[in-house]
Amino acid sequence: MSEKEKLLKIQDLSVEYDTEISTVYAVNGLDMELGYGETLGLVGETGAGKTSTALSIIQLLPEGIGFVTSGSIQLDGVDMLNTPEETIRKMRGSTVSMIFQDPMSALNPVMTVGAQIMEVLKIHHPEQSRAQLEARVDEMMELVGIPAKRKTEYPHQFSGGMKQRIVIAVALACEPKLILADEPTTALDVTIQAQMLGLINDLQKRLNTAMILITHDLGVVAQTCEKVMVMYAGEAIEYGTAEDIFETDQRHPYTQGLFNAIPKLNEECDRLEAIEGMMADPTQKPKGCRFADRCKYATAECRAQQPMRQVGPTHYIRCRLFDPMQSAR
Amino acid sequence: MPNLLKMIGKRIVQSCITILLVTLFVFFLIQLVPGNPVANYLGASATPEQIEYYTHLYGYDRPVIVQYLSWIGGLFRGTMGQSISYQSEIADILLPRLMVTLSMVVPAFIIGTVTGVLLGIVSALNRGKWLDSVISFFANIGVSMPMFWLGMMGMLVLGLRLHWLPTSGYVPMERDFGQWLSHMIMPILVMSLGVNAGFLRLTRSSMLEVIRQDYVTTARAKGVPKNAIIMKHQLRNSLIPIVTVMGSRLGTMVGSTVLIENLFVIPGLGSVMMNGISSRDFMLVANGVLVISIFVALCNLMVDILYGIIDPRTR
Amino acid sequence: AVGLTACGSSSSSSTAASAGGAASAAPTSGPKMGGTLRFAYGSPIATPGYTPRASGNAAVFYLNLAYDNLFTYDVDGNRVPRLATEWVFDEAEPSITWTLREGVQFADGEPFNAEAVKANIEEYQANNRTEVANIASCEVIDDTHIKMVLAQVNSSTLESVGFFVYYMSPKAIANPSSLDAGTCGTGPFQLSEFENNAYAIYTRNDNYWEEGKPYLDSVEITVISEPTTMSTAFQAGEYDIISVGDMSPMIKQELTGAGIYIEERNTNGVGIETVGLIPNSAIDSPWADARVRRAMCYAIDMDAINAAFMMGTAQLTDQWAVPGAVTYNDELTHFTYNPERAKELLAEAGYADGFDTKINAISSLSDMMTAIGNMLTEVGIRCQINQVDAATQNQLMLEGTWEGLMPHYATVSPDLGLYMGRHLDANGAYYAPGIQHPEKEMELLEAIRGCVDETEKHELEKELQAAIYDAETGSCLFGRPLFINSASSFKYDYVIDDFSRMSFSASWDLSGCWLNL
């Protein structure tokens, strides 16, 4: 694929957090590419660096604490790391927008929901008249399935699912090219979750919006994403299309563990195969495979730096078990 | 809205109970203060007969509970009773003085709150930078100085050495506004400094708290410009805890006028209370505390209403 | 120290208080009319208008502006006519007959006459005032003559009626509430605006009986209870004249030292006060023993106290009267600073190891009391300072329940017998239940009251003091008088008055005062 077709291109991204006590290496040398209209599922355990990746794309890492220490991010042809803040601000909401995990806290409690949708429209379409904007607000509300007359209400008057719809409406109002959805449904029920994911997918299709869906639920990924990236301790350890990940025997041992650890609805089993051991310490800079401590296939070799290996046409794995040559055959 | 009305109703009932308790509390506490109001009024040359005569005249010879009840009864009939040391109806003494005090406290409060909140915002936005440290440091110095000491220094420097302002005294506003102002500048500034620092610290921490909220990040993700985020998203939400404190702070300020009025010779509620205590004019003191507590209750009520305006969740 | 003269040392004419008066030392071209005198003063007054209720010295600053008495005193303690031009004390009847000044009017236009005097005396009696307690009845002889029949012979009655009673308009007496915030007297100024404890504004009384007076348009009194604030304001030029309390020698020194201000001090005139230290001898304690009380007197180094706290300005005494006054008893053995003698006396009394006691002091005196406490502790009277406020001190004095020592204020002149009697006589206004009251004192007091002859009376007064203050034999009931109160007033040199009646508070008079601006 040529440069032009790519919406997002991340190379060797590293993110660090400076806390009072120590430095957390949240993302370590991440590469990622995403085309227009594509959906990428970003999976991984708590603390794997999923949110940090998303925040660095939209350049909202907590000020003074979180820093991109190396790498580059190209979004829609813009170098996100070396562009003035004002330009990036204008891109937020219009080119890229973000949906946060908890709808309860993502809405300002003292503003009406209508005003919160209106706000993003006003910023990015200052040329439009108030009436036009109002009409667009109504349209967005209807689009996410809430009667437009409720736009004068405050967030606390809405249920969790409705709030999340408003959040989605805000994110989609300016028809961005990329949506970063950071665990948008974790706080919701499965039934509502299904509704939301369906809604997002529909709108995405309609507007040809790309999306990075962050989650640790492989089930959600399976049902919504075309591409999948599995992260572990700040690194991408596996990357491929949904088919590559879900319908294959070639999986990174961690991904494998993840699949095994989930109780299956449609299979019987007595015992779950848990991944023993704990997450790697994020305050240590990695040397070699970070999963090695928990991996049953680990050998001394794993202590050396592991590159991403291409194991299929679109499938990459960061593990010495997979020989790139073999897969090419 | 009915929610808010209900809350206000509940608050009014609560305040009434509190005020009643205050009256009980103060009235009986006062009885424990050594000293005799009549003897104090009459001075050392009073004869026992004179003392007896006035004691009876003012009803100080009745049992305490009867005195209390007749005071409360009087309040409902619209009289606070007679002050022995001032020889007049207490309401006539307290109300004009309350006005004097308020004419000092309210501007001080407004100046202190506004500058405090503004500096707090500046401080929070520059957190960790030198400006933050400088502001915090001076704010802390502000609250750490004894108010009367600060007043003294002001008098010494601005009044005595530089002759910029009168050292003390009071001129009624209606007599000469310019004079009134020149006399009040110093006390108002001294009082506002303490408030300023308090609100500065509060605003700073409350802003910092709000900065971390998801909805602020959401707003940034929407591309809202920085200033709009501060004004529309951060400030209003961080005002909620600030408003809560405002009511009680205004009340405390009225209390601390005792010092300032004494120092700057301002005939307000604080100095009248001080006089009441030192001359053992029990009724005056009790009524003074009553007035202050009613004032505090009103402030809190206003806070509740403000709360309703700022925070739709309470409506 | 109030009373206005340009220079504290200038002697004054001992007679006429009225008309014209002696010229002040300031070289001026004569009185100027108009202007407002800004005066700062430390104590408030509750009712400036209704005189029977106003008591204590504080009131005088307000009362004398608006009211007059029958006579007043000059600097040497001689009586000077005011509303009365003459008076006769008849020992036989007993009675006093007053001749009243003609043509005097109250501010409301009511005439000042015998009926008015009678009404005032009766109003004072209705208020249980001790000043008029000895008057059995008032007989109006004619418009300008009134006879007051006394219940018993008492040489002090003349002063208490003539000097301490202020005359209000009979119309105002009929409606006393009109006097709650106003005045209606014969004085040079009348109250026009009043905020208790804050300020009082007096304006010129056009009906004033002294021709051409007062010169000022108005007098503004501001109450400033904090002496430092007051002096600071004065230095900043916010007041023309201030009256400084007894405990501010520092302020005095500073103001006088600056040279641009003029101090007026009382020396031994009317209403002068002593500050003393009075042990409670009535409750069972070491202080019940006269030797212990004498030991205390020996243990205090008054010169040091004077140097430190009065900047050496205080006049010291060791009896009720002031050295140099007619009532001062030179023959007494004096207390000198002698800690050895004090220890001896303590040992004699059985307190060789000393004892613990308290000094109850209001905060304005606490530094001095601390120093005194340290001196007493040196000889074994271990003192702890108990700071009380004025109200508590009043009550302790009234009930006689204080423990240990307490500061004590006593009026010294002119009528010593009267003042001592007030403290010693069970019926006296300042009766001190906290001291022992032996027989002999009462006898002497009776004798003094019955004695109309001045010289004889002074001898009796000296005898009374000997009984109490002699260093060898005295009972030291009132402990140790420490020094004479030397309250002063300070003014700018443009505040001038045309006569001099220097005396403490009692004869404050601004009718002859003008501003030379």
Added chain:
Amino acid sequence: MENTKKKGLLDRLKSSRVLRVMFGRKIIVVCAVLILVMVLVAIFAPVIAPYDPNKDDLYNVLKGCSAEHWLGTDSNGRDVLSRIIYGARVSFTVGLVAVLISSVIGMALGLISGVAGGVVDSVIMRIMDAMMAVPMLILALFLGAILGQGLFNVCLAIGISMVPQYARITRGQVLSVRNADYVTAGTLCGASRVRNTLVHVFPNCLSANIVTMTASLGGAILAEANLSFLGMGISPPTASWGAMVSGGYKYLSNQPVIAIAPGIAIMIVVLCFNMCGDALRDALDPKLRGTLGNGSKKRRKATKGV
């Protein structure tokens, strides 16, 4: 095993995030050191003070600064510096005792109120409201007039007037803590209500109170000064900063150092307590974690290089 036990308090303190964050800022270290110095000065006053603070020298009063008396002498000829040094004792005692009294009573009332709820809660809280409605200074004046003078009485008066503050904070904390899962877990472990309150609820209310304590230490020192100014402070000749300021006021225009010096002492101590209190609050508040922006300088350089 043995080793882990020995780890003990000191190590725990060392590794405590809170302390590390708090003292991460140099200014706080300076404040803490100043407080420490002041405390040491107070403790070793007899050794440090050049003169007896209560020794009069009546022929040598109100002298300005000199080689013998660095800060001059006061109205009784006492050495001002020595009195300030001894005055530290009073100020710290007042601060500590008043805070102790108020926090103990206040926390007890708040605990009872929060745990018991219902009528007890209403009664206690209304009483606290009533006490709050009476201005603190006036309340302290009352109590001062009733109790009389003396160090302890002053502490008591100030302490009582600060009780409602603690009661409210504690109650608020109790309400937020009492339904926490770990308290429920305590109940399930068979703990009685009293045990649960003392073992689980109370310790978790402490941190908010500790912050209040550091701040109100300064407040109590100021309150003593205020009471002294109104003539209701500690009885002479005991040196207290508040009394020195109010006593020195008389000599403001010609010997201002007598009033200024103890005023500055008050200011420094209160300032230090306030700063430490603020820092502690910031450090304890999990919501503020990381917003303090430590180390940002170092990092900013690094990012520029990218």
Added chain:
Amino acid sequence: MEDKILIEAKNLKKYFKVGANAQLHAVDGVSFTIKKGQTLGVVGESGCGKSTLGRVLLRLYDVTDGQILYDGVDITKMDSKEIRPIRARMQMIFQDPSGSLDPRKSVKELIGEPLKIYKVCKNQEEYDRRIAEIMKTVGLSERYTESFSHELDGGRRQRIGIGRALAMDPEFIVCDEPVSALDVSIQAQILNLLMDLQKEKGLTYIFITHDLSVVKHISHEIMVMYLGQCVEYAKTKDLFANPLHPYTQGLLDAVPIPSLKAKKLSTQIMRGELTSPVDPAPGCRFAARCPYATDACRGKDIPLKEVEPGHFVSCTRF
């Protein structure tokens, strides 16, 4: 032994007072029995009263109405003293592992708390031994004895919670979403542990969760709750093989399955929002969201019907 009923709830109700005179029907007439050594899974939407049910069973809340029989004894009305000895036999594991551990206590103190309260250990030695034993059972290494919970990760924290629950050797444990806050990899460890313990000690669980796959894995019987009421109650196998209630069907449909072969999400069913649990009107509470709702569903409560042996459902369609 196998079939002995350990706990039985009869028409259990728990209402909370909200506002002046409104009642929140958190649990509204729920009945079930749990046999010894078995697990009852409780699933349902957030706020449907699962936790409340668990807490009511442990008598952490007073019962509004109905009856709880524990081992045949009616514990519904017992006061806090009487309940103590019985409480020693029942325990709870909480959803939020950090929230349920007192941040000021070390691991040892946390696990040892019930031992201390019931004074089961005669001396320090026994106490230490007991704690070491428990820690081993739940798979906590001994070096964490003196640690504080915030120094540990979520999985270990939850193990402490389990250890504390096990300290008194209880027979019955309420597991209130014990794995919801954990990562999948750790979730599996904890689920395994719970199942091992059940096998070893014959524990009885009530397992609350909203994750159907988890509940399927661990429970013998399942109760589906909706707004305080039980809408379906059956053996695990029966329920998954043949879900009857429209809500249960909706739930099963909505569960995302980590496989591309599974059918894609259907967004059509289950539109509409939750009804309020405050003073709900009589009738089926799911009616507002139910695609099959008719007038028969509204107006009066729908009783639970046994449509197959051991399979209960409350729906007008059966």
